Amino acid sequence: VGEFSLIQRYFERPAKSRQDKHTALSIGDDAAVVRVPHNHQLVLTIDTLVEGRHFPVATDPRCIAYKSLAVNVSDLAAMAATPAWFLLSLTLPDVDDDFLSRFSAGLFEAADEFGIHLIGGDTCKGPLSISIQATGYVPMNGYITRANARIGDRIFVSGNIGTAALGLAVIEGKLEIDSELKKLSVQALNQPRPRIDMIPLLRQFASAAIDLSDGLIGDLQHILEQSGVGATLDQSRLPVLDIIREQDLYPLALNGGDDYQILFTVRESEVEAVAKFSVTENIDITEIGVICETGYTMQTSSELIDLSQQRGFDHFVEG
Amino acid sequence: VGEFSLIQRYFERPAKSRQDKHTALSIGDDAAVVRVPHNHQLVLTIDTLVEGRHFPVATDPRCIAYKSLAVNVSDLAAMAATPAWFLLSLTLPDVDDDFLSRFSAGLFEAADEFGIHLIGGDTCKGPLSISIQATGYVPMNGYITRANARIGDRIFVSGNIGTAALGLAVIEGKLEIDSELKKLSVQALNQPRPRIDMIPLLRQFASAAIDLSDGLIGDLQHILEQSGVGATLDQSRLPVLDIIREQDLYPLALNGGDDYQILFTVRESEVEAVAKFSVTENIDITEIGVICETGYTMQTSSELIDLSQQRGFDHFVEG
Numbered sequence: 001v002g003e004f005s006l007i008q009r010y011f012e013r014p015a016k017s018r019q020d021k022h023t024a025l026s027i028g029d030d031a032a033v034v035r036v037p038h039n040h041q042l043v044l045t046i047d048t049l050v051e052g053r054h055f056p057v058a059t060d061p062r063c064i065a066y067k068s069l070a071v072n073v074s075d076l077a078a079m080a081a082t083p084a085w086f087l088l089s090l091t092l093p094d095v096d097d098d099f100l101s102r103f104s105a106g107l108f109e110a111a112d113e114f115g116i117h118l119i120g121g122d123t124c125k126g127p128l129s130i131s132i133q134a135t136g137y138v139p140m141n142g143y144i145t146r147a148n149a150r151i152g153d154r155i156f157v158s159g160n161i162g163t164a165a166l167g168l169a170v171i172e173g174k175l176e177i178d179s180e181l182k183k184l185s186v187q188a189l190n191q192p193r194p195r196i197d198m199i200p201l202l203r204q205f206a207s208a209a210i211d212l213s214d215g216l217i218g219d220l221q222h223i224l225e226q227s228g229v230g231a232t233l234d235q236s237r238l239p240v241l242d243i244i245r246e247q248d249l250y251p252l253a254l255n256g257g258d259d260y261q262i263l264f265t266v267r268e269s270e271v272e273a274v275a276k277f278s279v280t281e282n283i284d285i286t287e288i289g290v291i292c293e294t295g296y297t298m299q300t301s302s303e304l305i306d307l308s309q310q311r312g313f314d315h316f317v318e319g
Numbered sequence: 320v321g322e323f324s325l326i327q328r329y330f331e332r333p334a335k336s337r338q339d340k341h342t343a344l345s346i347g348d349d350a351a352v353v354r355v356p357h358n359h360q361l362v363l364t365i366d367t368l369v370e371g372r373h374f375p376v377a378t379d380p381r382c383i384a385y386k387s388l389a390v391n392v393s394d395l396a397a398m399a400a401t402p403a404w405f406l407l408s409l410t411l412p413d414v415d416d417d418f419l420s421r422f423s424a425g426l427f428e429a430a431d432e433f434g435i436h437l438i439g440g441d442t443c444k445g446p447l448s449i450s451i452q453a454t455g456y457v458p459m460n461g462y463i464t465r466a467n468a469r470i471g472d473r474i475f476v477s478g479n480i481g482t483a484a485l486g487l488a489v490i491e492g493k494l495e496i497d498s499e500l501k502k503l504s505v506q507a508l509n510q511p512r513p514r515i516d517m518i519p520l521l522r523q524f525a526s527a528a529i530d531l532s533d534g535l536i537g538d539l540q541h542i543l544e545q546s547g548v549g550a551t552l553d554q555s556r557l558p559v560l561d562i563i564r565e566q567d568l569y570p571l572a573l574n575g576g577d578d579y580q581i582l583f584t585v586r587e588s589e590v591e592a593v594a595k596f597s598v599t600e601n602i603d604i605t606e607i608g609v610i611c612e613t614g615y616t617m618q619t620s621s622e623l624i625d626l627s628q629q630r631g632f633d634h635f636v637e638g
Contacts, residue, residue: 024360028465029464031364032363033360034361041352041354043350043352044351044404045439046440047441050446076350078350087452091369119363125369129446133450133452135454136350146348146349
């Protein structure tokens with residue numbers, strides 16, 4: 001089975017489902033051709049997931065595929081960009097039908113859920129890794145960067161944090177928890193749901209945003225550095241599972257990666273409006289801190305911790 | 320050294336050189352933001368190069384980087400798309416300053432030569448591989464596919480073919496040639512020049528086009544299959560080095576990959592015009608055959624060979 005039949009067999013979908021009205025040419029030529037809606041800018045991101053580093057060896061191929069797409073779509077969501085198209089470059093040690101059928105099932109499950117279309121890619125032989133490049137669009141100048149947080153802005157985060165890191169700790173045998181919670185946390189690790197539901201809220205209210213891939217402390221630090229400001233977090237407000245609060249497992253929420261929630265800032269004058277919007281639209285966001293002039297600290301029940309020397313998860317250094 | 324400092328140290332260029340007028344946001348956020356020129360379509364491609372498969376172990380990192388970008392730009396050229404932006408996902412076994420400084424030098428040498436801008440990417444740890452996603456644009460519906468060759472169209476190819484395969488044969492010790500020719504052929508293998516100079520010619524004259532990455536026979540077959548036609552090639556017309564002709568090394572030109580020339584078809588009525596254009600614009604193209612209703616053959620000095628069962632180089636099967 002050669003490259004071309006591989007792509008055809010597992011990644012070509014019936015014309016109807018794989019095309020959207022903006023796609024002129026999909027899989028099967030030198031490149032794909034799409035049309036960007038008028039008065040929009042294009043938002044592009046790429047991420048590679050390597051076996052043994054971004055997912056454990058022997059992870060279900062459905063989950064590998066799902067997560068590979070999810071982390072890219074999460075980057076688009078953090079820019080407030082609507083997901084549109086993606087390219088897949090799949091490196092495989094060998095042609096394994098079982099792997100490929102499960103992988104493509106997970107990929108299309110994710111693609112359908114996120115509303116993004118596979119338009120091309122390549123396959124090659126080598127150690128298992130998955131590169132996905134995702135493209136979305138925003139109304140002209142409607143994207144949200146990391147660089148625009150201001151003193152007085154409130155810091156918000158979507159969903160729960162630390163849940164994926166809890167799942168990893170369980171898989172690695174570092175922690176024992178009940179089976180219901182185990183299922184939930186491993187699911188969060190293996191099938192993160194990028195917060196595309198946050199896009200309208202971000203466009204309307206966010207001054208800066210980033211997705212949480214490397215842990216709260218490190219990812220917030222990117223916003224602080226690029227905006228030239230400081231921050232104070234309130235530990236008691238962090239949206240974490242009861243087990244993290246009760247057993248004081250806060251490092252999972254602060255340094256654990258892979259949550260793929262959105263961390264964002266909102267001007268003080270907009271705080272009431274964003275709270276109202278989140279209730280009306282049923283979007284789970286929590287205010288966790290405030291942007292200040294300098295310093296990077298967190299208030300716990302007993303002390304003020306300096307966060308400025310702590311690091312987030314770095315895919316090159318740890319893992 | 321973490322991922323972020325790696326990207327900053329080796330891949331961030333001074334703002335002036337890395338920005339073009341269409342780039343709103345480059346390296347350093349969740350994603351890049353660009354603007355597509357009005358009334359144009361977007362053309363997107365991705366290719367991964369794996370050590371030991373697409374380039375020999377211990378290849379000069381400058382050449383690895385140059386080639387990784389060149390093969391993607393070649394795909395854009397084959398669609399008649401103007402190169403604009405690219406993303407890099409670099410997987411490295413370790414942080415090696417010498418490797419990275421040579422790699423980034425080769426990457427920017429190629430980027431400047433091809434007129435394409437690095438706008439983002441990621442790095443991670445793992446077996447050496449390079450994924451590049453390149454984006455270009457074409458005037459609305461100005462792209463050239465593989466699917467539009469018609470009976471009577473003439474088949475053309477740019478430049479020389481088989482030169483890269485000659486270089487590979489020399490490196491692998493299968494062939495001995497004089498040092499001047501060795502230098503030239505190894506250069507063709509390691510630093511292929513994508514034919515962006517062909518873009519205006521293709522837009523004006525090509526009915527179908529593909530870039531030669533897997534060898535003439537296999538790549539032409541894609542055009543034939545997708546256009547639903549056959550072809551006859553004339554071996555005596557193939558633009559090859561004297562050594563290939565004199566020593567009857569035609570398999571290098573027919574099955575050897577990595578030439579990154581453009582293979583294209585032209586309506587019979589346009590053949591004179593394209594010949595004139597190529598002289599005026601000083602573009603080296605050669606007519607090598609004709610599209611017919613069925614069959615896939617090549618006329619040599621002594622016989623008519625059936626090419627339909629021969630295969631091109633397949634990165635998954637061979638190599």
